Amino acid sequence: MASTIPLDTLKASTVHSPKMKSVKALAESASLSSLPSIYSFTHNPHDETIISDDAEDSVPIIDVSLLVSGTPEERSQVVHQLNKACSDWGCFMLINHGVPESLTKAMIESFQEFFNLPEKEKQEFHGNHVMDPIRCGTGFNPSMDKVNLWRDYLKCFTYPEFHSPNKPAGFSEIALEFSKKNREVVTVLLKAISKSLGLEESYIDKATNIELGLQILAANYYPACPEPDRAIGIPSHTDHGLLTLLVDNGISGLQILHKEKWINVNLLPNALFVHIADHLEILSNGKCKSIEHRALVNDKATRMSIALPHGPSLDTVIRPAPELVDKESHPPAYVEMTYREFLELQQTGRLRSKFG
């Protein structure tokens, strides 16, 4: 049986992040020529020697339009590609996904306008709790992060209920449309991934109660950094949820860990990057791998990324699919708990990994 974490000791997890100056404000202050020591991140020297840009290490590219309009052979080919991408890579790049390029551009611009708001106005959206539906801040969580991260963020819960800041003008409308279009992509992908696992098409939808599944629209803002080798945007982690879709403003910085090598990800123009996340790994009993990744910073230009984690409904217990469990050869390898419990535990720093 899968073990469970005693949750009766779990209290509402408030993140006591002090009202810190944003990294954007810090980076723009005229006097900044070196990295303040509170942002100094010790990179693992072992990591640094194994960065790869090799062609053979290139992330799989999947044409998702074939799942909708392809021939039966093309559809089954894409399902096969997804099976390999989810198990061998834990990520892939998606082309012909149907999110209009102009909409993505408008979303990136709107986030930029949000981050450009006066600090005081942004502070109205400074949430404290992981379940606050709108949260803006700078990368610092005392129970999780040992150093400050060179990154500001805004996170909004956009499904099942839509939340967004009421400024800048037009932000809400663009965010609603962008979130909808991205959720449509996830709907198609989850069906195909179910099939690729040998399960019925709607298996993941039902097991996660996806009708009420949580969608988060998050933007990361990484200003140019005076000493990029000594700082980090986001340290190595896997995402919670089922799938995260990600785009950026054309400035690279995302790295994934593949076969113990850090690989620079350069997104194809108008492609979506897809991360397999923890709850898909749990549900598939390890057949799909959630991908370790991190965000580096640079000294030339501001990087922005938009990440949309799509998860189960908050109150559905997620456990390995019994169809993918075999007592002898594939025993259940993960703890079972609701997505909400997972998020709250993760925030306290007490969830060391999805293995419990």
Ligand SMILES: O=C(O)CCC(=O)C(=O)O
């Ligand atoms: O900025 C990126 O490319 C990565 C962002 C990320 O990993 C996250 O928001 O969880």
Ligand SMILES: [Fe+2]
């Ligand atoms: Fe991430």
